[in-house]
Amino acid sequence: GFDNVVEMPTPILTPEVAAALDAGRPVVALESTIISHGLPRPRNHEAALEFEQLLRDRDVVPATIAVLDGVPRIGLDADGVRRIADDDLAKASVRDLPILAALGGSGATTVAATARLAALAGIRVFATGGLGGVHRGASSTFDESADLSVLAENPVTVVSAGVKSVLDIPATLERLETLSIPVVGYGTREFPAFWLRESGYQLDWQVSGAAQIAAIMRARDELGARQGIVVANPIPLAQQWDPSEHDRVLAEAFAAADAAGVRGKAVTPFLLGYIVDASGGRSLEVNLDLARNNVKVAAEIAHAWSALSR
Amino acid sequence: GFDNVVEMPTPILTPEVAAALDAGRPVVALESTIISHGLPRPRNHEAALEFEQLLRDRDVVPATIAVLDGVPRIGLDADGVRRIADDDLAKASVRDLPILAALGGSGATTVAATARLAALAGIRVFATGGLGGVHRGASSTFDESADLSVLAENPVTVVSAGVKSVLDIPATLERLETLSIPVVGYGTREFPAFWLRESGYQLDWQVSGAAQIAAIMRARDELGARQGIVVANPIPLAQQWDPSEHDRVLAEAFAAADAAGVRGKAVTPFLLGYIVDASGGRSLEVNLDLARNNVKVAAEIAHAWSALSR
């Protein structure tokens, strides 16, 4: 028939995650591409463990998500965490999930796939580093992250430090508006640019705390909305990348891409690789700090949501 | 769980609207941004009352929609109508609804938010002035109204005088096609351009009356479609803006925007403000006339729908 939504979806939850969800206790989803592709070994394994510990320290159950041997896993055991850090996993977006499941493959889930699997499992809060978006040059390449379209139909609140400045930030904000995805600044009216607190683009809404976000989530449900919610959470001022250094390295990166004749889809990975190298590790430290900051805010939201929805 | 569509959505219907819907009697939704942002005070209050009266005179229950103090209202009392005319309300699109609800804010609903709330309430016919669309320059700005994507998934028949000529009309028609939203000309094969009967762009379908539209609505339901229906209803010839005056003022407006260095999202509001000023009030009269004309056609469709679906 036409309605293919099954009652017992494939993903397997750890007993800890399943018990927390059943009891309405706080759970936060974590993605695995930041571990597999965003950070170097062995630093990435430490980070995966640290993000989970940050949540446990706050009485929140972590649900790191990945596909292992064809099974979407909601929550990983110690070996699973090791595998997303040590194995050479491909990135898995939403459209890769049925293929990996059918072929028995493994993959590190992107923001899109993590949000989708979290939604399937009933997890409502998700902490990541930065959101995917519209790539520079997308008017000719059409390169737009599935993160946006997946958030348009999955009820997950994603805490991110905005969008990397290598992407087209104003176009990304426009696409979020077209897709009716709410974007709220966490203690700010300005959309952050990942490594930096400020992108130069203003938001319509600022919230002052987790309780407000939980109330927005409840109103969203009452209104029968399909969309998730983007919480734009800037890195603390003391931890942000020095803006002038950021601007210099970014300009160098664009010039290097141009000089190397890099085009189309290859541009963004080239820029990100260049930035890590040229910043002497500084961009990675900032990346870790903003991710930690997002995990902490997600923990607060998960508590507020648990209190409101129980 | 994953299915968050609640059985008793937040919006509050007036007893009059609720009774009419229960009995299958004709109801037409009206938006509030045309009142709060589209017309000057106190003319806007008179217009809001007049649009409602036009419906009542035709035995149709008006349901003017707005968010007041956090509550989406389907149908307004006298004080509510006064507030959308007199208060300084922000525009509320679909993504603002849960935020306003959570924070207790107020907002005038756009075409998108009005269509969404009408659909939630079970109202199937909606009269507005002009539909939002793809903005000129959207290939670089990505500025596309949420009106289109919201109509792609809410079963509301929107009667409009097409799309303002300051937008990118052919791109808007393409987007409507890509999103599988039916567009029918009401007594015309040509898509209208708001102030003008003709945009230069042809439609695939022309309907000759309200009964045909009601039959399309029923077929749409039988086919399990998600999309709404756009009824393109040109202003009567005697009331349209003089085309040569329109073209002259529009050209001046674009030149003024260029000279003032207006860019991106700021262009459309600049153009609309310029046009109102430069036309010496003529564009406002046309705006009122086409809105009245849309309300009358919507009343006919609501009667035909009531007869067919009861």
Add this chain to the structure above:
Amino acid sequence: GFDNVVEMPTPILTPEVAAALDAGRPVVALESTIISHGLPRPRNHEAALEFEQLLRDRDVVPATIAVLDGVPRIGLDADGVRRIADDDLAKASVRDLPILAALGGSGATTVAATARLAALAGIRVFATGGLGGVHRGASSTFDESADLSVLAENPVTVVSAGVKSVLDIPATLERLETLSIPVVGYGTREFPAFWLRESGYQLDWQVSGAAQIAAIMRARDELGARQGIVVANPIPLAQQWDPSEHDRVLAEAFAAADAAGVRGKAVTPFLLGYIVDASGGRSLEVNLDLARNNVKVAAEIAHAWSALSR
């Protein structure tokens, strides 16, 4: 109310198709625009009968789809097949379906409308020639086929020979990614370009047979996905158009369109007409060969799906 999906949709299935679906036996949907608009008379009638016979020879029930006199038909009788070949039918996309139904009109269904009606009827495998996509110049015209957005929300596996090289192939592949539609190469890692086995663009996934595709379909259902699946099935090497001749004719076609001042939506039909004429019938033979090849692969997938889902 808000949920307008009816239990008994309008489309009428032939007894043969209905019985096969009830019993879980293999069924493959076929579109009608390839017959009405893609092939010349009387060759098109022979092709329609041949595609059906290819399926019957493989113990698969064909379900050629069209709208006749307002009724969406899932499976055609002999007179229906004759009509899609001989009558001057308009193309019917998804948004035309309720209009044709209400007005009693007839239309040949596009990939989008065929996929939608197949999904409504519970048919899960569909063979076509080429998929619609993003048109060249779409960054300014916004001309993108509804095929893509319809496949984003209908659970049909479409077997095609990729996308015609007159379209913007890389942009089409990006849009499929943004919409989370899985694309798998059938025995190839390279996306085909309709008349040619190779487009120059690589796929993330290659499958080696129908059983793998059926397994992906089952995983898709278990994951509650809305998307269909694109199976990119290149024409056999011996049957493809000679690449150098293809490139020469295509370059001539673009030059002719430019010289004739053809713009916007008119470009693709102009190019396709030019190519048929300039190739001396060779492009049509290739078109028939790739369509036959897609029908045969679809038959295998329908058998594998029947075995897996029964």
